[in-house]
Every structure is written in structure tokens, then in C-alpha cells.
Amino acid sequence: MPDSSLPMPKSPTPDPEKSESPAPDSLMTIREMVETYGVTARTLRFYEAKELLAPIREGQKRLFTRRDRARLKLILQGKRFGFSLEEIRQLLDLYDMGDQQKTQLRATYELGQRHLANLKAKRDELDAAIADLTEQLEWGARKLAELEARNPAK
Amino acid sequence: MPDSSLPMPKSPTPDPEKSESPAPDSLMTIREMVETYGVTARTLRFYEAKELLAPIREGQKRLFTRRDRARLKLILQGKRFGFSLEEIRQLLDLYDMGDQQKTQLRATYELGQRHLANLKAKRDELDAAIADLTEQLEWGARKLAELEARNPAK
DNA sequence: CGTTACCTTGACGTAAACGTAAGCTTGTGG
DNA sequence: CCACAAGCTTACGTTTACGTCAAGGTAACG
Numbered sequence: 001m002p003d004s005s006l007p008m009p010k011s012p013t014p015d016p017e018k019s020e021s022p023a024p025d026s027l028m029t030i031r032e033m034v035e036t037y038g039v040t041a042r043t044l045r046f047y048e049a050k051e052l053l054a055p056i057r058e059g060q061k062r063l064f065t066r067r068d069r070a071r072l073k074l075i076l077q078g079k080r081f082g083f084s085l086e087e088i089r090q091l092l093d094l095y096d097m098g099d100q101q102k103t104q105l106r107a108t109y110e111l112g113q114r115h116l117a118n119l120k121a122k123r124d125e126l127d128a129a130i131a132d133l134t135e136q137l138e139w140g141a142r143k144l145a146e147l148e149a150r151n152p153a154k
Numbered sequence: 155m156p157d158s159s160l161p162m163p164k165s166p167t168p169d170p171e172k173s174e175s176p177a178p179d180s181l182m183t184i185r186e187m188v189e190t191y192g193v194t195a196r197t198l199r200f201y202e203a204k205e206l207l208a209p210i211r212e213g214q215k216r217l218f219t220r221r222d223r224a225r226l227k228l229i230l231q232g233k234r235f236g237f238s239l240e241e242i243r244q245l246l247d248l249y250d251m252g253d254q255q256k257t258q259l260r261a262t263y264e265l266g267q268r269h270l271a272n273l274k275a276k277r278d279e280l281d282a283a284i285a286d287l288t289e290q291l292e293w294g295a296r297k298l299a300e301l302e303a304r305n306p307a308k
Numbered sequence: 309c310g311t312t313a314c315c316t317t318g319a320c321g322t323a324a325a326c327g328t329a330a331g332c333t334t335g336t337g338g
Numbered sequence: 339c340c341a342c343a344a345g346c347t348t349a350c351g352t353t354t355a356c357g358t359c360a361a362g363g364t365a366a367c368g
Contacts, residue, residue, distance in 0.1 A: 030315075041315085046356060060316055060363070077283060080276065082236025085355075095290060105301070109294045116287050122234065123280050129231060130273050136249060137270060140263045147259070184345070195345080200326060214333070214346055239325075 027056075027063040037072055047075065052089055071096075081122065091115060181210075181217040191226055201229065206243055225250075235276065245269060 030041050047053045048062070052075055055062040064072075071092055078088040094112045184195050201207045202216070206229055209216040218226075225246050232242040248266045 040357080042356065042358085045316090050355095062315085077279065080236060081280065081283075082234060105294065105298055109291065109298060112287065112291045112294065116284065116291060119280060119284050119287065123277065123284065125231065126235065126273060126277050126280060129235075130270065130277065133266060133270050133273065137263065137266045140259065140266065144259055144263060194327080196326065196328085199346085204325095216345080 026066055028069070030055075030062050030064070033064050033069075033072070037069075037076065039072075039076070044072075047072070047085075050085055050089070052085060052092065180220050182223070184209075184216050184218070187218050187223075187226070191223075191230065193226075193230075198226075201226070201239075204239055204243070206239060206246065 028036065030044055033039070033044055034041055044053065044055075044062075044064075048055060053064070053068045053071055055064045055068050057063070074092060074095060075085070075088050078091060079085075083091070090111065094108050094115070182190070184198055187193070187198055188195055198207065198209075198216075198218075202209060207218070207222045207225055209218045209222055211217070228246060228249060229239070229242050232245060233239075237245070244265065248262050248269070
């Protein structure tokens with residue numbers, strides 16, 4: 001599978017080997033990942049098995065690249081919005097492609113459009129829910145004040 | 155594009171008045187619920203078992219009240235945002251209380267506040283995600299145009 | 309050289325959220 | 339009266355997303 005770098009205009013120069021001082025943190029061990037992102041090692045291995053992440057191997061150990069980290073962030077974000085890992089995988093493929101064929105690109109583009117519409121619909125719903133809850137809480141506040149007046153708190 | 159207009163009761167009892175039923179369609183059978191909300195009967199029974207719904211019983215059968223329907227809508231909405239049924243149950247309790255004791259009210263009020271903050275945070279995140287994806291898609295559009303210009307295929 | 313500390317790959321366990329199949333009740337119509 | 343549709347309960351199956359051992363590799367430390 002031909003790798004494709006992210007289209008992001010990355011500024012920092014990738015500093016490969018650098019003795020063994022404080023890592024240029026371009027590569028992270030599983031433990032560092034765990035601590036940085038608050039997930040378990042099991043989770044990271046699971047995501048790799050599901051092909052959501054693709055850490056490189058140094059011998060037997062995994063080393064997570066900056067690309068893995070970007071993807072992990074998107075995964076965690078997606079999960080907070082109720083997307084399944086499978087759905088997230090689709091999204092990742094979108095964020096990812098840098099040099100696909102036109103047809104592929106167009107297909108992915110349209111997938112992205114649908115996802116965007118999805119997200120916007122979700123936001124509208126969320127706005128409505130926020131409005132509802134706010135109203136509900138205002139009602140609660142009034143009721144509280146009422147009770148407070150009628151029966152002065154201890 | 156779910157939902158259509160009010161589905162006609164296909165049962166052969168279009169009797170406008172029947173005995174002592176002063177309710178219009180304030181009560182719905184499980185089948186009507188299924189058709190109205192696009193959930194399965196199993197799901198409705200499951201939600202009842204989990205105490206998210208509390209349909210009344212006519213003999214053995216369930217009859218869902220307008221309260222049940224309001225709650226179901228909130229449940230489905232909550233699910234779309236990745237809340238667990240248990241979390242949703244908490245939320246329902248909030249939307250629900252009409253005459254609790256002061257202490258209870260205050261506690262619930264604060265729970266509501268936290269949920270509201272939660273929702274707002276979620277919205278911010280969602281806004282950011284939308285911005286990202288939009289940008290990504292714009293990049294895709296440019297890339298498409300580029301390919302189109304360079305190789306004006308079919 | 310042994311111990312410790314991580315890391316690895318299975319493999320099985322689990323909680324959530326239903327699906328599905330079996331078998332019992334009930335009302336309604338031909 | 340009997341069949342049949344609709345509901346009901348009970349209970350086991352399924353999928354998703356990991357948790358939790360078990361058994362073993364490897365590198366560094368003392």
C-alpha cells in the first residue's frame with residue numbers, strides 16, 4: 001500500500017535518529033501514547049488490529065508516528081459523538097488521502113460531503129437540545145427561588 | 155428522511171367514540187410506536203426493562219403515554235450524540251421532575267448544569283470538527299479541479 | 309546471571325444494546 | 339369453535355469495544 005503523507009503544511013523538520021535523549025517525540029512508544037492520550041495499551045493494539053492505526057515496528061515493539069497520533073485524536077473525537085469505529089475508519093480515510101486517483105478522490109469527496117452534512121445536522125440538533133435544556137434549567141431555577149422564598153433554607 | 159405524516163390507524167375500528175376513552179391518541183400501542191418512531195418492539199420492551207419508559211398496562215398489553223413518547227424522543231436524540239442509555243436515564247429524570255423536594259431539585263438542577271456544560275463543550279468540538287472537515291473538503295475540491303484541468307477526461 | 313520492567317501475541321471474558329427464536333395468552337373474525 | 343394475528347415472557351445469541359489473564363520475548367540493571 002503506497003503511503004501518502006498528510007497534505008498538512010507541516011513546519012517542523014522531521015529529525016530522525018537523535019541518540020537517545022528526550023525523543024523528538026515524532027515517534028512515541030505505547031506507554032507514552034497511553035499517558036498522553038489517556039487510553040490503554042489494549043485499546044491502541046485493538047485500533048491497530050482494526051486498521052485504524054498503523055504504528056511502525058522496531059523489532060517487536062510498536063512506535064507510533066505523528067500520523068498515528070493525529071488519527072487517534074480523530075478517533076477519540078469521533079467516539080465522543082457516537083460514531084462507531086467502523087464509521088470513524090471511513091472518516092480517517094478521507095482525512096488521509098493525499099494522492100489518490102481522480103475517481104477515488106471524487107468518491108471520497110462525496111463521502112466527505114455526506115459526513116459534513118451529517119455533522120451539521122448534528123450540530124443543529126445539539127443547538128436545539130441546548131436550548132431545551134437551558135429553558136428547562138431556567139424553569140428549575142425559578143422553581144428553586146420559589147421554594148426558597150416560601151420556605152427559607154436552613 | 156424518516157417519518158411521514160400521521161399514519162392512519164389501519165385497524166377496522168375508526169369509531170370516533172368508544173366507551174370511556176376520553177383520550178384522542180394519547181395512548182399508543184406498541185405497534186403504533188414501532189411505526190411512528192422506527193424502533194423495534196424489542197427495543198421498546200428493553201427500554202421499559204431499563205426503566206427508561208413506563209407504559210401502562212391494559213391487561214397484559216402495553217400502552218404508551220405521551221410522556222413515554224416524549225421520553226423516547228429524548229432517548230433517540232441522546233443516542234445520536236453518543237450518550238449511553240444509563241446517562242440518558244439521568245437526563246430523563248431531569249426533564250421530568252415537576253414537583254420534587256427542594257434538595258432533590260437542587261441536586262437535579264446541578265446535574266442539569268453539568269449536562270448543559272457538557273453539551274456546549276460538545277458543540278464547540280463539533281464546530282471545530284466541521285471547520286476541519288470543511289477545510290479538508292476544500293482542499294479536495296481544489297485537487298479535483300487540478301486533476302480535471304490537467305487531464306480533462308470524460 | 310538472575311531479576312525486574314515493559315512489551316508482545318493469543319485467547320477468553322464482559323457490558324451494553326439489542327436480535328431472534330420458542331412457547332404461552334388473548335381478542336377477533338370467518 | 340377454531341384459526342390466526344398481536345402481544346407477552348423467557349432466554350439464549352450477537353456485535354462492538356475493549357478488559358483481563360497467560361505465556362513468553364528482550365533489554366537493562368545490579
